[in-house]
Amino acid sequence: QTERILLVTGQDNRDYQRGVANEELRNLPLFYSDFVEATESSWFHRFFPKHSVYPLEIDVGNKLIAFLEEGMGFSFLPESAISEELAKGSLIEIPVPDLKVPDLKSYMILKKQTAIKQSVCRWMQDTLKIE
Numbered sequence: 001q002t003e004r005i006l007l008v009t010g011q012d013n014r015d016y017q018r019g020v021a022n023e024e025l026r027n028l029p030l031f032y033s034d035f036v037e038a039t040e041s042s043w044f045h046r047f048f049p050k051h052s053v054y055p056l057e058i059d060v061g062n063k064l065i066a067f068l069e070e071g072m073g074f075s076f077l078p079e080s081a082i083s084e085e086l087a088k089g090s091l092i093e094i095p096v097p098d099l100k101v102p103d104l105k106s107y108m109i110l111k112k113q114t115a116i117k118q119s120v121c122r123w124m125q126d127t128l129k130i131e
Contacts (some may be wrong), residue, residue, distance in 0.1 A: 002103040004079045007094045008086070010071035019095035022047070029073035031056040031064050043102055044076070065091070078104050 007020070020028065026047075032054040055073055058064055062081050067073065069090045085091040110120070 001106045003106070005076050005101050005104050006079055006082070006086075007074055007076050007096050007101075008068060008082055008091045009074045009094055010069050011089050011092055013071040013074075013092070016094045017092060019097050022096075022098045025096060025099065029055045031058070031067060031073045031075040033058055033064055033075060033077065043100065047099060076101065 007025075009016075016024070016028075030048070032052075056064070056067060062077075064075050064077065065082065065085060068075055069085065074094065079086075082091050086093065108124075
């Protein structure tokens with residue numbers, strides 16, 4: 001499964017709602033989550049040095065949501081992790097037209113015995129939209 005990685009911030013943080021240029025992006029209060037290591041990390045560390053210090057670093061990206069909703073900063077997060085917040089408008093996407101952000105690719109490996117269980121099939125259909 002693949003999904004987009006979006007730059008997001010709180011609904012009241014409207015300075016860059018039309019987009020942010022690379023020069024400005026480097027100066028934003030960017031919150032970091034380890035999930036970017038699961039992507040083609042070269043895109044992130046090519047743009048942001050590997051040993052950068054961020055205002056906030058959390059290993060689980062969805063823990064950043066409350067801080068983002070308060071308008072405290074910006075973060076790159078998978079679309080599925082923030083879809084509810086985007087739909088209700090508590091988070092907004094900030095376009096980054098000059099930066100090529102790769103899609104996040106997710107994989108799942110299941111034992112055959114597990115893959116045929118109804119509960120697992122239901123979860124895959126409901127959560128992951130896998131038929």
